[in-house]
Amino acid sequence: MAAGEAPGTRVRVTSLFFAVYRDILGTSELEIELPEGSNVKALIEAVRKHAAVDELPRHVVVAVNQDYASPETILVDGDEVAFIPPVAGG
């Protein structure tokens, strides 16, 4: 969806949930629509409302299109937003 469209335009992003976040959300993936210009913070709030019980931590780390991103990052249509629980590789 191009920028500059009429007010009311929405963006659709794919949210991915791994490990304990998948357990909390009960799913590994959600398609969520947000008003155009929404940032990561708005997406996280939308996801919190989706959960039966909000057990997500106060600060949630996300990656947008596989790069760690700040809560202020503006989302665009088609973004892949991964909710990254504390990591424990190795």
Next chain:
Amino acid sequence: MAAGEAPGTRVRVTSLFFAVYRDILGTSELEIELPEGSNVKALIEAVRKHAAVDELPRHVVVAVNQDYASPETILVDGDEVAFIPPVAGG
């Protein structure tokens, strides 16, 4: 040879030479007799005289019976004294 024998008793020690010291001495092993009560320092001096040209360094590290030993260590009959050039393992 037991301690406390008559003056003039001598001890016989085996000197081993490795790597560059073997090249300098032209041999890997010498049997050397010293007056009883001689220390490592005396053995090193005896070995220096044995070499055609004394190319041994000022400070020579030795091991007596496979333990690093100081120049003051008293030698006893049958000791094995290894002349240890700077080491380069690994």
Next chain:
Amino acid sequence: MFVTITREPIDTSGLAGRVRSDADGAVILFTGVVRNHHEGRQVVALRYEAYEAMASEKLRAICASVASAYEVTDLAVAHRIGDLTIGDVSVAIAVSAPHRDAAYKASREVIERLKREVPIWKLERYADGEEAWVKGAIPEPG
């Protein structure tokens, strides 16, 4: 440079063989192994999960960054995911360098950054039948 996130057992010798060149004096192979205990509990098995595409990309970025910070010749990293049992190699890091100091430092930095930055998670299964996601590190963008 070689990076893989794999469901197959890791060929550690093969990984070490990948990195050595004739100019190298040191090769260090770090292997993380599934151990039978964690914080006092008896562990019987693990499951590793990854955000695979990002994990591979992050590992490549870490290797590139470490290679530019130290005098190393090459790095190779393999991380296994899926179900593992005690003694299985979960991660292997091979580093080659002309001199050992750089090899040790680079090896250590790769594993430390892997544990802080790479989106991989670990589910522990205990002797009593319970299981839990290991409390990990808040990821730091590298």
Next chain:
Amino acid sequence: MFVTITREPIDTSGLAGRVRSDADGAVILFTGVVRNHHEGRQVVALRYEAYEAMASEKLRAICASVASAYEVTDLAVAHRIGDLTIGDVSVAIAVSAPHRDAAYKASREVIERLKREVPIWKLERYADGEEAWVKGAIPEPG
């Protein structure tokens, strides 16, 4: 604990396999490899020589000392002697530990002490046909 001074090629995988137990989370394998250069000269081959009995004993003492200083499970060290060519493994050190920090520190300490304390010498053979004993470290009683 396993220590060997050997004329045969070192089985590095076997060495690493010797040290791991189910309680270990980390195994580090350090390998010193014959490289094709030293202080700007092209090296074509090496000969290692050891005062074998003392070298074995010193290595055992170093391993025991390091094992008591760090939380490691086991150590194994193999040093090759005789004629080696580029790419041959001259020394391998395997260390296992519940946690990686101890494994890294112990591995590093074994190789550093080996290079300072163990009676082993290295003759380098150069591309121009010359050869020379490598200037080593004045040995320090451990």
